[in-house]
Amino acid sequence: xxxxxxxxxxxxxxxxxxxxxxxxxxxxxxxxxxxxxxxxxxxxxxxxxxxxxxxxxxxxxxxxxxxxxxxxxxxxxxxxxxxxxxxxxxxxxxxxxxxxxxxxxxxxxxxxxxxxxxxxxxxxxxxxxxxxxxxxxxxxxxxxxxxxxxxxxxxxxxxxxxxxxxxxxxxxxxxxxxxxxxxxxxxxxxxxxxxxxxxxxxxxxxxxxxxxxxxxxxxxxxxxxxxxxxxxxxxxxxxxxxxxxxxxxxxxxxxxxxxxxxxxxxxxxxxxxxxxxxxxxxxxxxxxxxxxxxxxxxxxxxxxxxxxxxxxxxxxxxxxxxxxxxxxxxxxxxx
Amino acid sequence: xxxxxxxxxxxxxxxxxxxxxxxxxxxxxxxxxxxxxxxxxxxxxxxxxxxxxxxxxxxxxxxxxxxxxxxxxxxxxxxxxxxxxxxxxxxxxxxxxxxxxxxxxxxxxxxxxxxxxxxxxxxxxxxxxxxxxxxxxxxxxxxxxxxxxxxxxxxxxxxxxxxxxxxxxxxxxxxxxxxxxxxxxxxxxxxxxxxxxxxxxxxxxxxxxxxxxxxxxxxxxxxxxxxxxxxxxxxxxxxxxxxxxxxxxxxxxxxxxxxxxxxxxxxxxxxxxxxxxxxxxxxxxxxxxxxxxxxxxxxxxxxxxxxxxxxxxxxxxxxxxxxxxxxx
Numbered sequence: 001x002x003x004x005x006x007x008x009x010x011x012x013x014x015x016x017x018x019x020x021x022x023x024x025x026x027x028x029x030x031x032x033x034x035x036x037x038x039x040x041x042x043x044x045x046x047x048x049x050x051x052x053x054x055x056x057x058x059x060x061x062x063x064x065x066x067x068x069x070x071x072x073x074x075x076x077x078x079x080x081x082x083x084x085x086x087x088x089x090x091x092x093x094x095x096x097x098x099x100x101x102x103x104x105x106x107x108x109x110x111x112x113x114x115x116x117x118x119x120x121x122x123x124x125x126x127x128x129x130x131x132x133x134x135x136x137x138x139x140x141x142x143x144x145x146x147x148x149x150x151x152x153x154x155x156x157x158x159x160x161x162x163x164x165x166x167x168x169x170x171x172x173x174x175x176x177x178x179x180x181x182x183x184x185x186x187x188x189x190x191x192x193x194x195x196x197x198x199x200x201x202x203x204x205x206x207x208x209x210x211x212x213x214x215x216x217x218x219x220x221x222x223x224x225x226x227x228x229x230x231x232x233x234x235x236x237x238x239x240x241x242x243x244x245x246x247x248x249x250x251x252x253x254x255x256x257x258x259x260x261x262x263x264x265x266x267x268x269x270x271x272x273x274x275x276x277x278x279x280x281x282x283x284x285x286x287x288x289x290x291x292x293x294x295x296x297x298x299x300x301x302x303x304x305x306x307x308x309x310x311x312x313x314x315x316x317x318x319x320x321x322x323x324x325x326x327x328x329x330x331x332x333x334x335x
Numbered sequence: 336x337x338x339x340x341x342x343x344x345x346x347x348x349x350x351x352x353x354x355x356x357x358x359x360x361x362x363x364x365x366x367x368x369x370x371x372x373x374x375x376x377x378x379x380x381x382x383x384x385x386x387x388x389x390x391x392x393x394x395x396x397x398x399x400x401x402x403x404x405x406x407x408x409x410x411x412x413x414x415x416x417x418x419x420x421x422x423x424x425x426x427x428x429x430x431x432x433x434x435x436x437x438x439x440x441x442x443x444x445x446x447x448x449x450x451x452x453x454x455x456x457x458x459x460x461x462x463x464x465x466x467x468x469x470x471x472x473x474x475x476x477x478x479x480x481x482x483x484x485x486x487x488x489x490x491x492x493x494x495x496x497x498x499x500x501x502x503x504x505x506x507x508x509x510x511x512x513x514x515x516x517x518x519x520x521x522x523x524x525x526x527x528x529x530x531x532x533x534x535x536x537x538x539x540x541x542x543x544x545x546x547x548x549x550x551x552x553x554x555x556x557x558x559x560x561x562x563x564x565x566x567x568x569x570x571x572x573x574x575x576x577x578x579x580x581x582x583x584x585x586x587x588x589x590x591x592x593x594x595x596x597x598x599x600x601x602x603x604x605x606x607x608x609x610x611x612x613x614x615x616x617x618x619x620x621x622x623x624x625x626x627x628x629x630x631x632x633x634x635x636x637x638x639x640x641x642x643x644x645x646x647x648x649x650x651x652x653x654x655x656x657x658x659x660x661x662x663x
Contacts, residue, residue: 018547018549019547019548019549022548022549022552023452023454023548023549026444026447026448026452027448027452027454027458029441029444029445029448030444030445030448030449030462031458031462033441033445033462033465033466033519034458034461034462034465036516037465037466037468037469038465040469040472040477040480041468043480043483043484044476044479044480047483111376111379111380114372114373114375114376114377115373115376115377115380117373118373118374118376118377119377121373122370122373122374122377123377127377127381130381131377131380131381133649134380134381134384135380136645136648136649137384137388137642137645138380138383138384138387140573140577140641140642140644140645141387141577141638141641142576142577142578142579142612142637142638142641143577143579144577144579144612144615144616144619144634144637145387145391145615145634145637145638147616147619148615148619148630148631148634149387149390149391151619151620151621152619152620152627152630152631153390190383193380197380221359221361221362221366222359223359223362223366223367223369223370224366227369244471247471250473251471251472251473251474251475251476252473253473253474253475253580254475254579254580254583254612254616257621258616258619258621284473284475287475287476287479288475288580288583288584291478291479291583291584294479294482294584300483303479304479304483307475307476307479307480310473310475310476311472311473311476314468314471314472314473314476315468315471315472317471318467318468318470318471319464319467319468321471322464322467
């Protein structure tokens with residue numbers, strides 16, 4: 001840039017790409033990305049505010065009749081802004097979200113932990129080579145295909161399992177079909193498992209070899225070595241995997257709106273076995289189902305409130321997952 | 336001396352050896368149950384994947400006809416007259432092009448800035464966690480955020496404005512822009528990982544030759560991390576191809592490509608349409624179309640594209656040294 005005179009073209013090129021200019025440009029674009037993200041968070045929170053401020057803590061509670069009725073009356077509220085209806089008790093939706101996510105997480109965590117241990121330790125080499133692409137494949141299947149398989153193939157199958165008497169027992173409250181809590185949980189479990197398996201396998205492989213060898217040298221069998229040494233050492237990564245999988249399960253909208261029955265109902269554990277055949281509708285699926293009516297202002301703001309709940313919880317989960325993973329870093333140099 | 340005694344020194348007792356792998360038959364019962372659970376889980380995983388693939392393959396053979404790929408969707412009373420899915424295929428392609436042409440340069444720039452400059456540190460940390468947050472944000476939230484933003488008047492040029500002055504907000508450009516946000520973290524992540532793997536002596540050698548920092552980045556680092564960038568991009572494309580929520584809400588999900596206004600080319604981008612994912616969604620029992628055969632056929636094509644992208648990532652990652660992260 002300074003010093004000996006260069007040919008004109010070269011000097012122009014170097015001036016255009018000089019360090020003094022490049023850094024602010026790169027930094028500026030990065031900050032632009034940050035601004036878009038921050039803007040998104042703010043936009044959603046601000047749009048959601050009327051729904052929260054009008055309902056207060058009652059927003060989280062139950063009551064006020066079926067949620068779908070409440071949403072309809074919000075949609076039909078008068079056109080003057082002063083007379084907008086915001087009355088909403090979103091508990092069945094929150095409960096549905098927690099139920100599907102929680103159950104999928106519990107089953108998924110057990111299943112993926114066993115799978116990861118199998119892949120790392122016990123699978124014969126040929127099977128292991130087959131399992132890695134399988135996990136990648138399951139992670140790559142688009143959610144709409146899972147939804148399609150659920151609604152067309154598994155749903156009718158599951159619907160045939162419901163006995164007539166359990167259908168009759170709740171007929172005045174809700175009609176039971178194959179699209180229900182069990183199906184939603186099952187497919188959600190399959191969807192979040194691959195990402196957890198991948199993370200846990202990576203963690204198990206990064207446990208220092210000398211630790212497991214030390215354990216084996218003391219005469220501990222392979223199962224106990226894996227369980228007491230590798231899995232225990234990889235605990236932070238397992239927690240991180242669970243947290244990130246939770247975030248993904250919370251945000252799954254299309255698949256759940258297809259297979260969960262799409263009826264805002266809070267399954268009642270007191271119903272015994274029927275509980276598992278009752279429909280649910282998580283928050284994200286509710287957003288999809290009501291997306292047509294986003295332009296109706298009060299309903300739009302209510303939907304942004306659902307989005308805000310999802311956004312805040314996934315952001316917190318992302319940060320928690322990042323924090324939980326930190327202790328694993330100390331193994332990185334010693335693999 | 337007996338015969339047996341003479342034979343003994345010739346064949347000394349073999350040294351006590353344990354088997355190279357201990358047999359699980361000697362383990363306590365609880366451990367054996369654990370091992371069995373592992374086998375069951377691993378085989379169940381194989382079975383699930385095989386079921387999905389075989390089921391989709393059977394449905395594909397049943398319902399997928401070549402003419403479906405080249406005919407446009409029609410409004411028909413039953414499944415035999417509702418046309419094919421040429422438009423959704425083109426729509427998928429358009430969305431990928433729009434999303435990648437935004438996410439690729441921006442993602443590489445953010446990754447380069449984070450690894451090579453990263454000053455001030457607080458700002459870099461903020462950008463980093465911002466990217467982390469966007470990676471975890473559900474696409475449905477991004478979709479309705481996009482709708483509220485792109486219905487503002489200043490973004491009217493991206494979609495079309497109705498006669499009343501209201502901006503529609505749904506078009507290939509708006510959907511692609513939001514799609515780029517889900518591809519962005521993958522590009523940033525893969526590029527950063529590759530940049531961090533470049534040994535520092537390569538940078539130092541370039542500096543020693545009198546290159547400036549930015550020249551080093553352009554001439555030395557970016558060529559070196561090209562496989563990493565490619566991996567991130569293909570992962571991003573996979574996510575974009577598979578996403579449904581953003582398409583259903585931000586592309587209008589009209590069966591045919593419906594151009595907006597403007598010169599040729601731009602009008603299609605400003606118009607609405609559908610992609611394979613929204614075509615599957617709309618033709619499933621929950622959508623308006625309700626043509627399960629068409630939905631299966633389109634889902635089959637979609638699955639093939641996903642598998643193709645997936646194997647591309649594998650091949651790209653195999654070229655890299657120490658590809659330990661086999662899923663991102």
